Amino acid sequence: MGKISPVSIKYIIHADLQLTGVADKPDIIGAVFGQTEGLLGSDLELRELQKSGRIGRIDVKLETKSGKTFGEILLPSSMGKSETAIIAAALETIERVGPCDAKIKVNSIEDVRISKRNFILDRAKDLLQNLVGTLPDSQAFTNKVTQTVRTLEITEYGIDRLPAGPMIDDADEIIVVEGRADVLNMLRYGIRNVIGLKGAKATDTIVDLARKKVAILFIDGDRGGELTIRKLAEITDIDYVARAPDGKEVEELTLKEIHKALRLKVAWEQVKAELKDKNGNNNKQKYTKRVEEPRPRTRPVISAELPKKNIKLMKNYAEDLIGTRGAFVLDESLNILGRVPVKELQDTLENISEGVFAVVMDGAVDQKLASLADNKGIRYLVSQNINAQSRRTRLLTPGNL
Secondary structure, three states: OOOOOHHHOOEEEEEEEEEOOOOOHHHHHHHHHHHHOOOOOHHHOHHHHHHOOOEOOOEEEEEEEOOEEEEEEEEEEOOOHHHHHHHHHHHOOOOEEOOEEEEEEEEEEEEHHHHHHHHHHHHHHHHHHHHHHHHHHHHHHHHHHHHHHHHOOOEEEOOOOEEEOOOOOOOOEEEEEOOHHHHHHHHHOOOOOEEEOEOOEOOHHHHHHHHHOEEEEEEOOOHHHHHHHHHHHOOOOOOEEEEOOOOOOHHHOOHHHHHHHHHOOEEHHHHHHHHHHHOOOOOOOOOOOOOOOOOOOOOOOOOOOOOHHHHHHHHHHHHHHOOOOEEEEEOOOOOEEEEEEHHHHHHHHHOOOOOOOEEEEOOEEOHHHHHHHHHOOOOEEEOOEEOOOOOOOEEEOHHHO
16 A cells, blocks of 8 residues: 655544444455445545555554444545545445444544644743753853953052042042952942042042042941041041941942942931041030920821922832831932931931931831921931821821822
8 A cells, every 4th residue: 555654644534433343454444445435536536545645544443342343543634624524524434344334433633734833832832941941051151251341341540550440530420449359349230430449548549539529438338348437537538438238248249239239328428427426526415405295196297298209219218228227317309318227316316406308217206206306307207107296397107108
């Protein structure tokens, strides 16, 4: 018999078979060819179709039970769907196989191309998953190349030959870090307006740059960072100070941690005031004026007059403080004048004569603190936990903003 190339198969006819007696495969195949001969005309003669390769080798699967035969006939076809359907219908006209009565019912005509498409789809998914599984390594390789290129951008700046990025001269704002490793980490994330100190001392180069540009001192979150501030305070003025998280160094921060630390930068004047306070050079003025107890309000005051961008910024400050037990002291432009522990907030406010517009804190607002804020002319006091009232200062939760 001729056979069809598996490549050209379009359809497979699936037909169920039932015989009243026992028969073998050759008997059934002979009946298929014999009883359809001349039935469909010369163009659809099964023997000729098989010789020309338009139908394939007929396969029969049999099972005998209690003297009866059951099975399935599989007939592959490379013809069109109409011709294939005619051949399938012709199989159902077979009534006998040898001495046995026969009943053939076409169960389905399988479109092999759909099966192949499904296989291709499933296989493509597997291949894609394996391909995606290799992407992190490729991405890590790309990132490493990019970081290496950025690291090569490090230069030696000024007569002091300080480690620096390539944008020191062009940038209006510079970031001063403690050492070369910090500069490398900043360059790794594309921050190029960065320059490092030599040790913890300010050189003539840093002093000169601080006079010409907005300078942010970005220190490690350890004792060494505090020492750097003290030494610089004796020599020059920086505009802002940013701190790495407690116990971390700038050289080990992620990009997200760097951005957060820079966003929470504190004004240099506030930092110097804190230094004086720690050194005992700032005599605290105790607040002794009696404050009239305010009348209770029945509902919180909503800060409707605040611009939306200010409301969003204050909410962001409140979110940043969650779990820190800290407080931000803000000016009218919502710049951070200082960040202090909640336990030191009252002393800090007592020693500030003016300029405080709002306080955002992670702690409870009691009546003593509310009265102090009211007396100092502070417009807003924001906390999740408010247990007080005030006449002028608006006591708000982040949800009331």
